[in-house]
Amino acid sequence: MLVLAVDTATPAVTAGVVSLDGAAPRPLSSRITVNARAHAEVLTPHILDCLAEAGHVPADLDAVVVGCGPGPFTGLRVGMATAAAFGDALGVPVHGVCSLDAIAADAAAIDGRDLLVVTDARRREVYWARYSGGTRVAGPEVAKPADLEPQPSVIVAGSAPHAELFDLPVVAVQTPSPAGLVSVAAPAIVGGVVPEPLVPLYLRRPDAVEMADRRR
Structure with a gap:
């Protein structure tokens, strides 16, 4: 199975194409740009670059996995909306996972x-x-x-x-990888489970509010 994985829950804009054939997910290509202000600009180009590098086209995808946060409102919705759009256009399931x-x-x-x-x-x-x-x-x-x-x-x-604020040994994993995202969703993908609707994990009100709300 060929899976597209995306995440914009952190300052990293992450996309990748992962092979899932019963064993551990095998990354075929990935693009990661650390820029909290570039989610909307670079995510789709990253996806297309990953597909081209892996030697595939969007129609080859069997599923999409997207990180649903927790994360800031603006960045998080870019990844989720893009994943949903790809899934809808291709007719493939979109699995949301906790980033x-x-x-x-x-x-x-x-x-x-x-x-x-x-x-x-x-x-x-x-x-x-x-x-x-x-x-x-x-x-x-x-x-x-x-x-x-x-x-x-x-x-x-x-x-x-x-x-580094915590008095614990640090494991050098800072952001979700495509393979990590797919590994979380792998049982559902392989089992043919129909995914639940995507629900973002904001955990609090967004930083951006309507002017009417600011006056209250």
């Missing part, structure tokens, strides 16, 4: 110990989730780093400046 789960999947391949994943939530806060044995056991939630206890986790992954 923190994808980071955890990549980190688990390096170090399988109990893990804390943190990403930048802005406003001096982090999005976070905990994992044990490869399974999410808490989160995702948003909090100030000072209010988030590192324990019982024994390692941390995610945004480097924020991971």
Whole structure:
């Protein structure tokens, strides 16, 4: 099976084409640009470049996987809208996954110990989730780093400046990879499960509000 994976839940604009044939997901091509203001400009070109590098066209895709956050409102909706558009145009299922789960999947391949994943939530806060044995056991939630206890986790992954705020060894996985995204959705894809409607994990109100709301 050929799967397109995209994520815009972090400052990284991520796209990739992944082969999923019963074994572990095998990345065929990927493009990652770290620029929180470039999601809308570079995501679709990244997707087309990945397909061309892998020697495929959009019609070859069997499924799409997209990170649903948590993440900032503006960036997150770019990835989800693009994934939904590709799925609708091609008539293939679109599977939404927690972006923190994808980071955890990549980190688990390096170090399988109990893990804390943190990403930048802005406003001096982090999005976070905990994992044990490869399974999410808490989160995702948003909090100030000072209010988030590192324990019982024994390692941390995610945004480097924020991971360093915790007194834990850091696993060098900062953003979701295409293979990590697909690995989270793999059981559903291989099993032919009809995906649920995409639901973004904002966890709070968007930073951008209507002028009428600002006056209240």
